Amino acid sequence: MICVDQIVLREIRLALKEPFKISSGAVTERRIMLLELRDATGAACWSECVAGESPNYSSETIDTAWLAIEAYVAPRVLGVAFDAPGDVHAALERDFRGHQMAKAALEMGIWGVAATQAGLPLAKFIGGVRKKIPVGISLGIQASPGALADKATAAIAEGYRKVKIKIEPGRDIEFVRAARLALPNAELMADANNAYTLDDAATLAQLDDLDLMMIEQPLAHDDIVRHAELQRRLKTAICLDESITSLERAQDMVTLGAGRIINIKPGRVGGFASSLAIHDYCEQKRVPVWCGGMLESGIGRAYNVALASLSNFTLPGDLSPSRRYWEQDIVSPEWRMSADGMMDVPLARAGLGVDIDLQLIEDITVRRAVLRPQA
Numbered sequence: 001m002i003c004v005d006q007i008v009l010r011e012i013r014l015a016l017k018e019p020f021k022i023s024s025g026a027v028t029e030r031r032i033m034l035l036e037l038r039d040a041t042g043a044a045c046w047s048e049c050v051a052g053e054s055p056n057y058s059s060e061t062i063d064t065a066w067l068a069i070e071a072y073v074a075p076r077v078l079g080v081a082f083d084a085p086g087d088v089h090a091a092l093e094r095d096f097r098g099h100q101m102a103k104a105a106l107e108m109g110i111w112g113v114a115a116t117q118a119g120l121p122l123a124k125f126i127g128g129v130r131k132k133i134p135v136g137i138s139l140g141i142q143a144s145p146g147a148l149a150d151k152a153t154a155a156i157a158e159g160y161r162k163v164k165i166k167i168e169p170g171r172d173i174e175f176v177r178a179a180r181l182a183l184p185n186a187e188l189m190a191d192a193n194n195a196y197t198l199d200d201a202a203t204l205a206q207l208d209d210l211d212l213m214m215i216e217q218p219l220a221h222d223d224i225v226r227h228a229e230l231q232r233r234l235k236t237a238i239c240l241d242e243s244i245t246s247l248e249r250a251q252d253m254v255t256l257g258a259g260r261i262i263n264i265k266p267g268r269v270g271g272f273a274s275s276l277a278i279h280d281y282c283e284q285k286r287v288p289v290w291c292g293g294m295l296e297s298g299i300g301r302a303y304n305v306a307l308a309s310l311s312n313f314t315l316p317g318d319l320s321p322s323r324r325y326w327e328q329d330i331v332s333p334e335w336r337m338s339a340d341g342m343m344d345v346p347l348a349r350a351g352l353g354v355d356i357d358l359q360l361i362e363d364i365t366v367r368r369a370v371l372r373p374q375a
């Protein structure tokens, strides 16, 4: 049984080493919401909300998520006894639409608390089978094809097992081609973050000659049907990211042939129970999945790494090591990648498997709230 009796919300500021630009916007400094959950038995765990500063990825932002957690998510959890963490998702979905990232932040924290309570590493607790995970890098939109080719070449030299290239109209075919010419054998893919419409099908079909593993979310953020039409016109596999917000949307993708691969981000689908359900469904349908990233701190990374240890996470995830994003991460040890592009799943201790740098977090906290059960 698990019963959360206190949640501390924090907003921290963490500057990225370099700006990250996608088709719908750029970010230079992350505003990150952290949660510290305490169970009535004293077990505690941290979690992270992946909502960004502006609503360019999904409709959520850190500010909407803060409000949603304070006003709607936390009251459904605080002082409520759950038999198992797998029960929390349904309780948060009942008569409560949307706000997946807000819900996920708390739901995942409860999985973390439960793993800690059970004395198991989070990966083991959720049924993970991998000891290490293949790592890919997501490269933001660069100034020129040559600059992109240099970054991609450096990433492969560092050991990354996949390079994802952000594209947008006007910065697509020539950019990806430059990377392909520089790296004839590398695993490359493109991510458009909704920058195209079906009218661009002929442009996107030019990517078919560049031997990509997949093209991620070319069309609208909530579209399935048009992706199915586009997939019929492309040889390259479509991978959906933004459109998959639940198990049902994953089923729709498979049923309609709207894509052949899913990028699972637990924050986007409402947490771990939903991620596990999508994972299991995809495994049964022989649809490979991989773990996406939202420029998480080391706390969010712990959850993603645990999730990516499940059996059907067969493709490299967007799970770059701490050093790629931050001068100093808020956990220790920091997340590292080996020279052959693998990240160890922490299996030696219960819970997240990393220590939280509370002093650093205190120093960069700009807002804080303590939530307790209503009297």
Ligand code: OSB
Pocket: 022, 057, 137, 138, 191, 193, 241, 292, 293, 294, 295, 296, 318, 319, 320
């Ligand atoms: O579409 O996968 C995406 C970051 C912010 C918003 C959307 C996306 C991304 C990434 C970053 O690609 C991947 C990472 O965390 O390294």
Ligand code: MG
Pocket: 191, 193, 216, 217, 241, 242, 263, 292
């Ligand atoms: Mg994406």
